[in-house]
Amino acid sequence: MSTPHADAETATIPAVPAPLPPPPPPAPPAAGASTDVPRLGPATSVDPGAPDRLAEIEARDITAWFGDHKVLDRVSLTMAAGGITALIGPSGCGKSTFLRILNRMHELVPSAKLAGEVLLDGEDIYDPGKRLIDARRSIGMVFQKPNPFPAMSIRENVLAGLKLTGTRMRRTDKDALVEACLVKGGLWNEVKDRLDAPGGGLSGGQQQRLCIARSLAIRPRVLLMDEPCSALDPTSTRVIEETMLELAQEVTIVIVTHNMQQAARVSDQCAFFLASQGQPGVIVEHGDTTAMFQSPQDSRTCDYVNGRFG
Numbered sequence: 001m002s003t004p005h006a007d008a009e010t011a012t013i014p015a016v017p018a019p020l021p022p023p024p025p026p027a028p029p030a031a032g033a034s035t036d037v038p039r040l041g042p043a044t045s046v047d048p049g050a051p052d053r054l055a056e057i058e059a060r061d062i063t064a065w066f067g068d069h070k071v072l073d074r075v076s077l078t079m080a081a082g083g084i085t086a087l088i089g090p091s092g093c094g095k096s097t098f099l100r101i102l103n104r105m106h107e108l109v110p111s112a113k114l115a116g117e118v119l120l121d122g123e124d125i126y127d128p129g130k131r132l133i134d135a136r137r138s139i140g141m142v143f144q145k146p147n148p149f150p151a152m153s154i155r156e157n158v159l160a161g162l163k164l165t166g167t168r169m170r171r172t173d174k175d176a177l178v179e180a181c182l183v184k185g186g187l188w189n190e191v192k193d194r195l196d197a198p199g200g201g202l203s204g205g206q207q208q209r210l211c212i213a214r215s216l217a218i219r220p221r222v223l224l225m226d227e228p229c230s231a232l233d234p235t236s237t238r239v240i241e242e243t244m245l246e247l248a249q250e251v252t253i254v255i256v257t258h259n260m261q262q263a264a265r266v267s268d269q270c271a272f273f274l275a276s277q278g279q280p281g282v283i284v285e286h287g288d289t290t291a292m293f294q295s296p297q298d299s300r301t302c303d304y305v306n307g308r309f310g
């Protein structure tokens with residue numbers, strides 16, 4: 001275990017999110033845009049023709065506490081732009097905490113503290129000059145349990161993030177955005193004839209894809225997914241995995257999963273977290289997923305990926 005950070009280096013982070021900023025001005029349509037494939041929004045958006053939107057996210061020396069309980073110790077990891085990075089490891093080793101730190105959700109817990117840096121394309125999202133809302137816009141999140149707004153229509157669900165961020169758009173642009181996001185989320189064909197039906201009326205797998213579509217509507221550069229398939233049947237899981245593989249061309253994805261087959265199927269990079277008895281979580285090994293599964297360097301990784309513990 002590395003040396004704990006000095007108290008002076010830690011920051012108690014505020015529990016109350018910053019107020020929402022005024023809506024950003026709409027960007028002009030991209031020149032030469034194809035009319036066949038709907039785009040995610042009226043701007044350059046997360047389309048494959050805009051590789052500059054693909055962002056690397058790097059965690060540097062992250063240490064995290066809940067009260068006095070240190071749960072992560074000096075964790076560093078670079079998650080490549082346009083890749084899928086899987087975070088694996090036994091229960092309680094800090095994977096979800098690490099994921100929530102990547103988009104400043106850790107600070108929603110009143111006792112939470114944090115040291116270290118999270119760089120989105122080289123810029124620290126915790127810099128005091130940076131707005132919380134910008135981090136949340138750039139780095140979206142999909143949770144373990146699908147959480148659409150049940151009484152809102154499918155259409156309203158997709159647009160909900162825009163409302164929260166105060167973004168205004170013309171009706172026709174909204175329609176295009178709803179379609180684009182539902183296509184990207186792999187749900188369009190199943191719901192295109194009932195966009196005004198309540199989101200709560202969809203199956204679990206469909207609800208999760210609706211949540212993916214909702215998170216895409218604010219055009220994130222990184223999408224965090226915390227066990228997104230753990231509440232789903234194998235067929236829905238397969239559809240979400242296919243959706244992830246397509247999205248990875250447009251948005252950097254970081255997924256927490258307990259399912260080793262899933263990590264092997266979808267990710268190109270993998271990080272194995274472990275918390276020894278009474279110790280905070282650390283990354284034991286990370287790198288190319290195939291190499292980690294076929295020839296792990298650490299015997300604990302080997303035991304974990306082969307199901308011998310966890």
Ligand SMILES: Nc1ncnc2c1ncn2[C@@H]1O[C@H](COP(=O)(O)OP(=O)(O)OP(=O)(O)O)[C@@H](O)[C@H]1O
Pocket residue numbers: 066071089090091092093094095096097098109
């Ligand atoms: N809100 C919280 N308040 C206090 N302690 C917490 C909180 N959330 C998580 N913890 C503690 O932090 C540690 C890491 O939890 P975390 O959920 O990040 O692990 P995990 O690897 O994602 O686990 P799992 O795979 O079971 O979801 C655990 O000891 C957990 O009890």
